[in-house]
Amino acid sequence: MSVYIVGITGGSGAPYALRLLDMLPQLGHAVKVVISPAGERVLRIETGLQLHGDVIEKQGQLHRFLGLEAPELPLELLDHGNLAAPISSGSFPAAGMVIVPCSMGSLGRIAAGVSTNLIERAADVMLKERRQLVLVPRETPLNDIHLQNMLAVRRAGADILPAMPGFYHHPKSVSDLVDMIVGKILDRLGIENALFQRWHGEDVDELLKIDDD
Numbered sequence: 001m002s003v004y005i006v007g008i009t010g011g012s013g014a015p016y017a018l019r020l021l022d023m024l025p026q027l028g029h030a031v032k033v034v035i036s037p038a039g040e041r042v043l044r045i046e047t048g049l050q051l052h053g054d055v056i057e058k059q060g061q062l063h064r065f066l067g068l069e070a071p072e073l074p075l076e077l078l079d080h081g082n083l084a085a086p087i088s089s090g091s092f093p094a095a096g097m098v099i100v101p102c103s104m105g106s107l108g109r110i111a112a113g114v115s116t117n118l119i120e121r122a123a124d125v126m127l128k129e130r131r132q133l134v135l136v137p138r139e140t141p142l143n144d145i146h147l148q149n150m151l152a153v154r155r156a157g158a159d160i161l162p163a164m165p166g167f168y169h170h171p172k173s174v175s176d177l178v179d180m181i182v183g184k185i186l187d188r189l190g191i192e193n194a195l196f197q198r199w200h201g202e203d204v205d206e207l208l209k210i211d212d213d
């Protein structure tokens, strides 16, 4: 079992975050979750999950929403403002961190090394420790500042994995699109998964049939 950090910020794409939180424990991993205030707001707007009260109460609400009822859950919610949390230090043995969705605001602050909250500090730690940091931005179109910040974090060692699902696997539902992105995130972390249909090349017989028509 490895421990992963998942940061949820105020970009659109909360369903990606919840699916990742659903999958990591199923695949045998522990998770430390941090959600920004804007992330909580977008979670409510996009998924109906309303977090309120203190961090323990919010953790209970998150567990119930995800259908995790057992007391020995490996999914812990940490306070966004608590810069003294264990994940603030390089001595915490996190195998990797994902920020999904990653707002342009958080991405810019990480690029600038501004560790004003627990998500930004943990991301900064991942970069300084040369551990895996996967950022999943969702913004369009992108301005020069967004692009420069993405290049800066990429050069500092982060992976940029935009929330851009493909269509070559013939998705039938929104869940299929969500699973493709979450599968790609798990791939980046080196975690085996079968969340989406991988590309196996074109079916030559099918193509010949189309040419004949």
Ligand SMILES: Cc1cc2nc3c(=O)[nH]c(=O)nc-3n(C[C@H](O)[C@H](O)[C@H](O)COP(=O)(O)O)c2cc1C
Residues within 6 Å of the ligand: 008, 009, 010, 011, 012, 013, 036, 037, 038, 039, 041, 042, 045, 102, 103, 104, 105, 106, 107, 138, 139
């Ligand atoms: C419904 C909603 C959707 C948003 N979608 C995005 C988005 O896709 N990308 C983005 O960069 N910001 C988006 N924002 C704006 C961010 O939430 C805002 O910049 C916020 O300050 C980010 O703070 P954080 O990085 O601390 O979470 C959205 C805001 C709302 C309310």
